[in-house]
Amino acid sequence: MQRIMIRKVLFALFCCLILALSVSCLRQTTTSETATDSLSVADDSANLVLRVRQTSRLYTAAYQIHKIITHADVKHLKTTLLGHEYDTQLSLGDRKVAIPIDVTLQAYVDFSSFHESQIQRSADGRHLHVILPDPKVVVTSSKVDHESTKQFTDLLRSDYSDEELTDFTAQGVRQILHQVPELGILNTARDNAAAILIPLFAALGYEEENIVISFRKEFTSKDLPFYYDEKESVKL
């Protein structure tokens, strides 16, 4: 009887050992982290608080943009089993927020590097062709309508923190920036620059119909880094 008991105990121990070896052969991860998709705002607190720059920028177009930023925070349980993924929405309670923002986009022509090689005159001196620098877009101001901001949270969830709300605002402005080519602000900036500068050049002795103003490039959304001045606003 005793020998049978000993054999059974050894058998059980042996099974446990084999099971442990098998488990260690499998790559198993069990996590309960919360994944975040947002880009963090760069911490530039090490920069100077006050930065003064001498510039020569002619702002020719201003767009007042209104947007309602929304976010729905729903928890999901994502499981992976032998290469198959399963996504289950959990009923832990929802929370939602709607943040109205007003953004001012302005487009400018930068004259700080303007050179006389960008001015072409005809031989008789009557015709003038000016090649202007490509216009750039900058966010000159953005304002959250705190009064109209609405939060909806279930009993089991906490309110959105101020940090989360400011992160959503930054994401909203980035969304606007990616739509800049579709807004047409660059074309408007070019047209307005011509409308402002042609009378100015005409005062220098040229006839308006003999003045041509051109720009170098037609921008698309892929050129965002070339025409968006991110030094003064949210990073892309």
Place this chain on the structure above:
Amino acid sequence: MKKNFLERLLSHQVLIVVLVSVALVLGASYLRKHFEDMELVSVQLVSSNAIDLTPTQIRSIERIGLWEFLAISDEELIDTIRHRTFQRDDRLVRIYHGTLRLGINLSQCKEGWVTTHGDTVSLQLPPISLLSERFIDEARTRSFYEQGTWDARAKEQMYQKAARQMKRRCLTTSNFRQAEDNARTQLTTLFRSFGFKHVEMSIEENTSFRTF
């Protein structure tokens, strides 16, 4: 009675255990080797911090003629506190970012503000001023510390306080003078590139704007 094959096999318990164990280990190694890049088992609780894709509305399009000569980027730390009797005080600390732009508004130029006499061009410019009263980029605001719940009124008051502090810090006589000097330099260079040897410039004095 002769035992059949199954009974004889089942009577060898140790042998069965060994065979099953070897099969498990070999199977696990095979799975690991051939599906190394595949996550075999994982469980994650996720929530996305990405906002929804929503429409962008253009409220207005303006033609403006603002010539900027000095840009001052400023950050201000603004905090507000609400005292409580029996609990820890509520506090909200935010860092606001703004850029104040000094320059001239071409719409304020008088008729005939540019005149030429031979190789000389004369300019009569309006005063250097703050180009826009809205200069804070709230999208760059950082929430530094939060304790308690804060309503829209409190955040609006913090925004206004940040604007006042930025104006106080940036709208100095020195900065206005620097903007004016830069205007003279930049416009002189611009008009000289058109072939004018002399550029005469007069900039109106800013009497309506309060400097600090």
